[in-house]
Structures are given as C-alpha cells and as structure tokens.
Amino acid sequence: MGYITASDGVKLYYEEAxxxxxxVFVHEFGGSHWSWEPQLNYFSRRYRCVTFAARGYAPSDIPDDVELYSQARAADDIADVIKGLGESKAHIVGLSMGGFACLHAGLRHPDAILSVVAAGAGYGAEKQLESYFQGVSELVAKNFSEMGAEKFAPTYASGASRVQFQNKDPRGWQLFAERLAKHSSVGAANTMRGVQVRRPSLYDLEAQLAAMQAPTLVIVGDEDDHCLQPGIFLKRTIPRCGLSVFPKTGHTLNLEEPALFNSTVAEFLAQVELNKWDARDPRANPAQIMRTD
Structure with missing residues (x-):
C-alpha cells in the first residue's frame, strides 16, 4: 500500500497483491478500493493486482474544488497510477464509473492499455435519458452534500439495480452499504458533479470508440436496465469487443457474482495474452440471416 501523486498533484492511495x-482495478461511485477484494484474492495468484481509491475517496486526497474532478481526469489518473507503479502498460478493469474511466483511458492513453474490461458502464449514455440522468445526478450530489453520506447511503444502496445484490448476499450488501455511509460527503458530491453530470454520452464517442484497438470486454447484468443497450452499442462499435450478460444480475457485478465475474475476466485475459481476442470475423455479417449462396 502507498500513495501515487497524479500529474496534477492529487495523491491517490493504492493497495496491491x-x-x-x-x-489495475477501478472502482464505481458507490465503492472504493476495497470493492475489489474478491478479485484481488483471485487474480493475485498470476497478476500484479492493484486497486486504488479515486480522488474524492479516502484515504486518497479529497479536493474541495469540483473542477479537479472530471471524466478526462479520471482516465488520466489510471495512466498516472500505471506510471507511478513503474510500469508502462496494464490490463484495466472497471465497474460503472470505473468502467467509463477505463474506456476513456483506452481512448486517451492507448499505448498504456493492454486490455479493457468495462462492467456496468452505461448510466447517462442513453441519449433520450441524458438530461434526466444529469438531473438525478445533481440531486444525488445535493443529498450527499446536505444529508451527508451516513444518512443518504441506505437510500442510494437500495436502488433498482442494487437490490439484486441485497437479495443474493445480504451480508455482502450490508457491508457495501456500511462502507458507503463512511464516504466523504464532499468527495461524493464533487465526484457526482464533476464526473458523472458532465461526462459525455458513449454514443457521442462513436467515432473514437470505433478506432480504439484495445481488446475490450463489456459485462452487464440483465437487470441493470440502463447498461444493456449501451453494452450492445459498445459491442457493435469497438472493433475487438466482446459482450457478456450475467443472468438475474444487477449493477454491482463483481460483488454480486464474484465467481462468474472472475472466471469471465480470467478467460478474457487468457485470450488477450495469447493474441486470440481479435476483431469480429468479417464473414459474421450482422445483416445476414442465413447464407444462400
């Protein structure tokens, strides 16, 4: 464990095994560096696994200035962590907010990214719901600011795509909710306003994503409704992209279904390292139903 100083001077706490x-594992808005414990336990037998707390999440720095939080900055922090660890390249795995950050890191820092796993990445991407998402995000930020994390955490942790986790693993969900209640209210509000409210829709990045060459795996839960269509969009847009849909699963994929998540990601990484995760075979033409000649 230790700290890495990002290129703008913010200190980021990390742990490794x-x-x-x-x-490198990149956490979601509702989690932190601790969210990846089942993955560090599993993948550390063959990888140098690193998880870090994003800016705004203790024990990383919690800047008071919302302008120090952005989607681009979140992507750059990933690159700064890789460099700060003395490495030039890494596989990166992110959930939700972390999944968005990993996709943007693939766009902004292609030479540093060996592969991308983007799980549960889709909220706010749907164009018809873009303004609604921004409004809800602002309300969430206001609740963290005015009510505080301890009081608002039980509400946030009981969202429509979180109850699946609660039903399957009540103890795990309770720990998730208790840890969320200890988040910095300032950091949570600034992250919501600086990153989530302002980030561009994935659909607005179609040209850049179509040019991204990093092997990519998108994972979504089939009850994480606002990630399903964006997941299909990413599959159809990123050249070397696969899509995995977990049945009867919500948003907190890596904690809700840790064994399935780990095995899915492990298979992906094995194929990437053997240079087997290629672009779609051009013969698999989506316009074709059955071949007739």
Missing amino acids: GSGPLL
Missing part, C-alpha cells in the same frame, strides 16, 4: 503482468 501478487506478481506478474499489471492488472
């Missing part, structure tokens, strides 16, 4: 190729 294992040795081998670098595998």
Whole structure:
C-alpha cells in the first residue's frame, strides 16, 4: 500500500497483491478500493493486482474544488497510477464509473492499455435519458452534500439495480452499504458533479470508440436496465469487443457474482495474452440471416 501523486498533484492511495503482468482495478461511485477484494484474492495468484481509491475517496486526497474532478481526469489518473507503479502498460478493469474511466483511458492513453474490461458502464449514455440522468445526478450530489453520506447511503444502496445484490448476499450488501455511509460527503458530491453530470454520452464517442484497438470486454447484468443497450452499442462499435450478460444480475457485478465475474475476466485475459481476442470475423455479417449462396 502507498500513495501515487497524479500529474496534477492529487495523491491517490493504492493497495496491491501478487506478481506478474499489471492488472489495475477501478472502482464505481458507490465503492472504493476495497470493492475489489474478491478479485484481488483471485487474480493475485498470476497478476500484479492493484486497486486504488479515486480522488474524492479516502484515504486518497479529497479536493474541495469540483473542477479537479472530471471524466478526462479520471482516465488520466489510471495512466498516472500505471506510471507511478513503474510500469508502462496494464490490463484495466472497471465497474460503472470505473468502467467509463477505463474506456476513456483506452481512448486517451492507448499505448498504456493492454486490455479493457468495462462492467456496468452505461448510466447517462442513453441519449433520450441524458438530461434526466444529469438531473438525478445533481440531486444525488445535493443529498450527499446536505444529508451527508451516513444518512443518504441506505437510500442510494437500495436502488433498482442494487437490490439484486441485497437479495443474493445480504451480508455482502450490508457491508457495501456500511462502507458507503463512511464516504466523504464532499468527495461524493464533487465526484457526482464533476464526473458523472458532465461526462459525455458513449454514443457521442462513436467515432473514437470505433478506432480504439484495445481488446475490450463489456459485462452487464440483465437487470441493470440502463447498461444493456449501451453494452450492445459498445459491442457493435469497438472493433475487438466482446459482450457478456450475467443472468438475474444487477449493477454491482463483481460483488454480486464474484465467481462468474472472475472466471469471465480470467478467460478474457487468457485470450488477450495469447493474441486470440481479435476483431469480429468479417464473414459474421450482422445483416445476414442465413447464407444462400
């Protein structure tokens, strides 16, 4: 464990386990560096696993200035962590807010990214719901600011795509909610306003995503409704992209279904390292139903 100083001077706390190729985990809004414990336990047998707390999440720095939070900055922080660890390249795995950050890191820092796993990445991307998402995000930020994390956490943790986790693993969900209640109210509000409210829709990045060459795996839960269509969009847009849909699963994928998540990501990484995760075979023409000649 230790700290890495980002290129703008913000200190980021990280923990690591294992040795081998670098595998960096990037957490969601409702989590922190602790959210990846089931993955560090599993992947550290063959990778140098690193998880870090995003800016705004203790024990990383919590800037008071919302302008120090952005989608671009979140992507750059990933690159700064890789560099700060003395590495030049890494596989990166992100959930939700972290999934968005990983996709943007693939766009902004292609030379540093070996592969991208983007799980539960889709909220706010749907164009018809863009303004609604921004309004809800602002309300969430206001609740964290005015009510505080301890009081608002139980409400946030009981969202429509979180109850699946609660039903399957009540103890795990309770720990998630208790840890969320200890988040910095300032950091949560600034992250929501600086990153989530302002980030561009994935659909507005179609040209850039179509040019991204990093092997990519998109994972969504089939009850995480606002990630399903964006997940299909990413599959159809990013050249070397696969899509995995977990059945009867919500948003907190890596904690809700840790064994399935780990095995899915492990298979993806194995294929990437063997140069087997290629672009779609051009013969698999989506316009074709059955071949007739």
